[in-house]
Amino acid sequence: MSTDHGTAADRERALTDEVVAGFGRAAAPRLREVLQSLVRHLHAFTREVRLTEREWETAIEFLTRAGHITDDRRQEFILLSDVLGLSMLTVAVNQPRTPGATEATVLGPFYTDDAPEIPLGGDLARGAKGTPCFVSGQVRSLDGGPVDGALLHVWGADEDGFYDVQYSAGRSAGRGRLRTAPDGSYRFWTVLPTPYPIPHDGPVGDLLTAAGRGPMRPAHLHFKATAPGHRTLVTHLFVAGDPHLADDAVFGVRDSLVVEAERHAAGPAPDGTHPHRPWTSMTFDLVLVPGTDT
Known part of the structure; x- marks a missing residue:
């Protein structure tokens, strides 16, 4: 029950206590913990910056725009989480x-x-534009043993910086799934990654502009690796020398994930094929942690 007694600061704290107590009735302990902590932090933030009513209305309008632009091919809320560094913080906490x-x-x-x-x-490029790139490596467990049959999901942008889902509906290019050999090795053809901007024609782009930040991501390939008895790994392969390694819009770069892309003239490749134009190659080993996903 609210009260008008005490100072303004007392009344603000009393309101926070009242809301926290309201969520104390949640039956699930974890839900209760998360919601009560969320209220405490949101209220503390509001008090710290002395948030104005107009600023809060602007925030509501921003979130509404993010909802309107989100569909089955674009997830603006993931972009928001990414540019706020929350996605990487969640990764750091959980992995x-x-x-x-x-x-x-x-x-x-x-x-x-x-x-x-x-x-x-x-070839997972399947028509994606770009310089051919032969990617190979081995998937190992932490003890050094090969992981046979690990499932790799790989996806990347084309030379224009677009993923297949950013084109017409139903297109699939520059992505695929494959399984490792008994010795843990893998290999596939794709196109050489190039730097690209995250979608910035919506509210997240407006936020970056207002903050004086750029939308660029350094060139990279995405990997998702799953194998029985091991934790799922989601990671990137970044191209060495990319000018945006130091200012990734989503804070995802790690030095250990940066790999040289070797350039080759037209001619024989490691898999016995003979590309008729210049091509590139990258080698990237994945080391998985034993255990189960939480």
């Missing part, structure tokens, strides 16, 4: 770095779980 294991990074807004499966050594 702290394990010495010797591949570091995790953000999933991003362009993952789909229905990517076509390709054979080992196949």
